[in-house]
Amino acid sequence: MKKILVTGGAGYIGSHTALALLKSDYEVVVVDNLFNSSQESLTRVEKLSGKSLTFYQSDIRDKAALINIFKKEKIDAVIHFAGLKAVGESVLKPLAYYQNNVEGTLTLVEVMKECGTNCLVFSSSATVYGEANQPPYVETQPLGNPSSPYGKTKAMVEQILMDVAVSDPEIKIANLRYFNPIGADASGQIGEDPNGIPNNLMPFVAQVAVGKRDKLAIFGDDYPTKDGTCLRDYIHVTDLAVGHIDALTWLLKQEQGCCEAFNLGTGEPLSVLDIVHGFENFTKQTISYEFSPRRSGDLPAFWANSSKAQEILAWQPTKSLQDMMEDTWRWQSNNPQGYQN
């Protein structure tokens, strides 16, 4: 049985991926400093899967601690989620973002090389395409110049990983470029639990529905789109988690070193109003909203061409908009205070 280290595994996407790994009979070791998460997510992952995982509360930048974990656990492959992800905060605290996201990855890859672990799946983002590329984004387009320090850390890490792969014929890397992950495990037991006021659309909508927030502010109604609000490619977090298993399976089969990027999205652009009305329609909740000025840095529209992941990884998203809305609501209504319940 292969043993997978999941950095940032207590977080939103990491916990869903840890669950998918356990269900697929991998052994799971999680390293997370719990800066933006709770260990309760992992307790629930164990209950849902009926299997146990190993947890280390540790920072990936602590090289000595990481080496000890690798030596003790004999890791076959790494899925690397750990990092900071708030776009707006990254503009105010760029050093924290470069420190955590870039230095954290450098330390992780150094330790992997020192300990002979060659397989890495990295959490990248559609933001690496920047604004110069036209949607639908496809992996043959060049890396762009993302507007936020957060986005720049993702583009920088991808570049670093490509250089590492050129220098080391043994190393095998998949850079997974996520579009907009939403939803929750169908059990309603694990989900997205942001600290403070949510930055992202879906958790904000869910918190309005549960009465934690009064009203959604929709940022901009004058974009050149069908209804004036921005278009995004929303992808169910369980489909995304399965994408990691498919990438891992593919990497473990490769006989030669590689570094490949894959888009993970549905390819279907939806507007902010599509999400609000979809949520209302499928959950029978009413969402109060008002239009407010555009948010700085938002692009009008982007979505994925995910043919490469479909052809090479045999990955296929299966969840519908209805699943995304109902699962979000099941998680939020069962856990109005997130993991603090």
Ligand code: NAD
């Ligand atoms: P999250 O904040 O829920 O999870 C990240 C986890 O990493 C948290 O549990 C946090 O405590 C941990 N962490 C942060 N820095 C760490 C460090 N130095 N050492 C150890 N643990 C650390 O975020 P998420 O939404 O699950 O995102 C996971 C990854 O996917 C991130 O790298 C993010 O940038 C990327 N991503 C997310 C989205 C999205 O919309 N959620 C989109 C594109 C890419």
Ligand code: UFG
């Ligand atoms: N939006 C609102 N009101 C809100 C929050 C968001 O109207 O309160 C709008 C935004 O303006 C945007 C859309 O909803 O038009 C989606 O916004 P999100 O913040 O949910 O997502 P983004 O597309 O801005 O960014 C997300 C992740 C980034 C990642 C990017 C591409 O937050 O980390 O997707 O993958 F880089």
